[in-house]
Amino acid sequence: MSPLVQYVYESDNPADALLSHNILVHQVELCPEVAAFVYKSRQNIYHIVINSSLNWSAQVRVFLHEIKHIEKDLPRAGYVVGLDMQHEEAEINADWFAKETVRAYGY
Numbered sequence: 001m002s003p004l005v006q007y008v009y010e011s012d013n014p015a016d017a018l019l020s021h022n023i024l025v026h027q028v029e030l031c032p033e034v035a036a037f038v039y040k041s042r043q044n045i046y047h048i049v050i051n052s053s054l055n056w057s058a059q060v061r062v063f064l065h066e067i068k069h070i071e072k073d074l075p076r077a078g079y080v081v082g083l084d085m086q087h088e089e090a091e092i093n094a095d096w097f098a099k100e101t102v103r104a105y106g107y
């Protein structure tokens with residue numbers, strides 16, 4: 001399990017807990033092909049952008065998927081991942097992580 005997800009899940013204020021890890025979440029209307037993506041700003045803030053037209057459980061899943069990228073992939077991959085990489089190993093791992101976390105927390 002991810003220490004970051006654990007920390008956010010147990011926090012009284014998830015947004016503050018995320019911000020303390022330099023993570024901001026934005027729910028934005030995106031084109032239907034894009035579920036979400038994440039990028040790191042020059043100020044070293046991670047921005048997770050989630051398509052607001054997804055239903056709640058799909059938003060939770062993509063949020064966890066992007067958290068996985070922040071923890072595992074972004075330090076290596078530069079500053080944006082998550083757009084056309086469905087068949088990359090990082091994508092498969094992030095999807096697996098999201099699925100396992102959803103199961104563990106019972107969303």
Ligand SMILES: [Zn+2]
Nearest residue numbers: 081082091094
């Ligand atoms: Zn991804």
